Structure formats: structure tokens, C-alpha cells
Amino acid sequence: MMNRVAALIFDVDGTLAETEEAHRYAFNRAFSESGLSWTWNQAIYRQLLKVSGGKERILAFAPDASPELVAGLHSRKNQIYTKMVASGQVSFRPGIESLISSARAQGLKLAIATTATRANVEALLGARKAFFHTIACAEDVRRKKPDPEVYALVLKRLDLAPDKCLVLEDSPNGLIAATALGLKVIVTPSLYTRGLDFSGACAVLPDLGGVTLARLIDLKG
Known part of the structure; x- marks a missing residue:
């Protein structure tokens, strides 16, 4: 069963x-x-999340904002956010820790495909960063989701075909980006994406609590 999937991409x-x-x-x-x-x-934020990227959201809200203002606000926002993560105000969703452990035990590669900044990603992962074969972030690509560039980069780094990978996403933009390359996607909608259109996903689950790796691979098909 496990040979149907060689990597999980989050x-x-x-x-x-x-x-x-x-x-x-x-x-x-x-x-x-x-x-x-x-x-x-x-x-307001729910609407802005249709746009990928923090700087891009500021510009969507205030199109006349200067590049200097946007950059300064985004930098300060990231400082505030990383301090919140470091103080324990943000935790992993149900089932994530167990899934990572199971995948590592089965010898699957783990990867990150995000257009969040590297500083924010590393703040959240902490020591878990070492578990991931590759981490592709905003700084690594020119175009953000729903463009598939970040997923193409991860596939190249993993040296795997799309059919050997399974993607975990929470947003329509992420789903569109991954499926554009033929990747199979399981969606766990988050606070701001519940009720949106996830046509094309292998499955849509409330979260991964109690969901085994074997079950996810079965859902991939």
C-alpha cells in the first residue's frame, strides 16, 4: 500500500x-x-485570503500604498506573528503530529509547499524542520498559489512524479496549484476556507484527527 505514495507535501x-x-x-x-x-x-480578512501573500493582501486592501509602507507593515507583522508562535499561541491542527510520525516511520519523504515566508514557516516548525526533505517558501518562487510554481519546485527537489505524492491543503488556491500538475490533494478546510468549493480534491475532511496514513493513501486512490 505504502509504495503508492513516496512523499507527503504539506x-x-x-x-x-x-x-x-x-x-x-x-x-x-x-x-x-x-x-x-x-x-x-x-x-474583510476572509475576502483578502483569496489573494495569496501578505504584501499582496495589503495592496489588495490599499492599492495606493507605497512599496515602502507595504514592506514595512509586512515586516513588522511577521515579527509580531513569529513572537506569537514562539510563545505557544499557535499549535498544529488535530492529527498532523501523528501523520508526520507515521510517515517518517514508513520512510516517506516530507515536504512543504507554501508561499508563506521562510521565517514564518520555520517559526511554526521549530525543531520539526529537520523532519522535512525540502521546504519551499515565498522566497523560492516568483509566482504564488494558485500558480503551481511552488509545487513544481518541490517535485523537482523530491525527484518524484506527481502520482507518487499526496498533497495536504486547506484552500482553493492551493488545490488549484497542486492539481494543475496532476497531484492528488486531500483538503482539510480551515476557519476561513470552510464551505468553499473544493471540486477536484480526492477528499475533504474536517481535520486529520484519528485519520491514519493508510486511510489517506486509500483516499488518494
């Missing part, structure tokens, strides 16, 4: 952990510290 925000509320808080605090009256409530 998205990060919303997939490994419910990070988006922490990101939203960090954005709002960065805005306030900069003297801006901007506030992203959940409804």
Missing part, C-alpha cells in the same frame, strides 16, 4: 496549523503601531 497556513487568526491579529497590530486606522475584521 501546505502551512491553515493546513499544518490554524494560523490565520494569528496573522490577522498581527496585521492589525502592525497597522495600529504605524498610526493607520485600518482594521481587518474576519469578514
Whole structure:
């Protein structure tokens, strides 16, 4: 059974952990510290999440913002977010730790395909970073999801065909990016993506709590 899958590829925000509320808080605090009256409530942030990338979301909200302002806000937001992660305010979603352990025990490669920044990813992973064969982040690609560039890069680094990999995602943009290359995807919707269209996924599960690696591979087909 396991020879049907040689690697698991994980998205990060919303997939490994419910990070988006922490990101939203960090954005709002960065805005306030900069003297801006901007506030992203959940409804606004839900719409902005249709755009991949923090800087891109700021520009979607404020198209006239200068590059310097956008860069400064994004940098400060990331500082706030990484401190929140370091203080234990963000934890892995149900089933993630168990799945990683099972995959390692079975000899599967683990990979990250995200357009989050490397600093944010490494803050969340901590010592678990060593478990991953490759980690592809925003700094590694020019185009963000739903463009498949980050998944193409991960496949190249893994030296595996798409049919030997299984992707874990939480968003339509991630699903579109992965399936564009023929990758099979299991979706676990997060706080901000529940109820969205995940047509094309092998399965849509509330989370991975109690879901075994063997079950995920069966769902891949």
C-alpha cells in the first residue's frame, strides 16, 4: 500500500496549523503601531485570503500604498506573528503530529509547499524542520498559489512524479496549484476556507484527527 505514495507535501497556513487568526491579529497590530486606522475584521480578512501573500493582501486592501509602507507593515507583522508562535499561541491542527510520525516511520519523504515566508514557516516548525526533505517558501518562487510554481519546485527537489505524492491543503488556491500538475490533494478546510468549493480534491475532511496514513493513501486512490 505504502509504495503508492513516496512523499507527503504539506501546505502551512491553515493546513499544518490554524494560523490565520494569528496573522490577522498581527496585521492589525502592525497597522495600529504605524498610526493607520485600518482594521481587518474576519469578514474583510476572509475576502483578502483569496489573494495569496501578505504584501499582496495589503495592496489588495490599499492599492495606493507605497512599496515602502507595504514592506514595512509586512515586516513588522511577521515579527509580531513569529513572537506569537514562539510563545505557544499557535499549535498544529488535530492529527498532523501523528501523520508526520507515521510517515517518517514508513520512510516517506516530507515536504512543504507554501508561499508563506521562510521565517514564518520555520517559526511554526521549530525543531520539526529537520523532519522535512525540502521546504519551499515565498522566497523560492516568483509566482504564488494558485500558480503551481511552488509545487513544481518541490517535485523537482523530491525527484518524484506527481502520482507518487499526496498533497495536504486547506484552500482553493492551493488545490488549484497542486492539481494543475496532476497531484492528488486531500483538503482539510480551515476557519476561513470552510464551505468553499473544493471540486477536484480526492477528499475533504474536517481535520486529520484519528485519520491514519493508510486511510489517506486509500483516499488518494
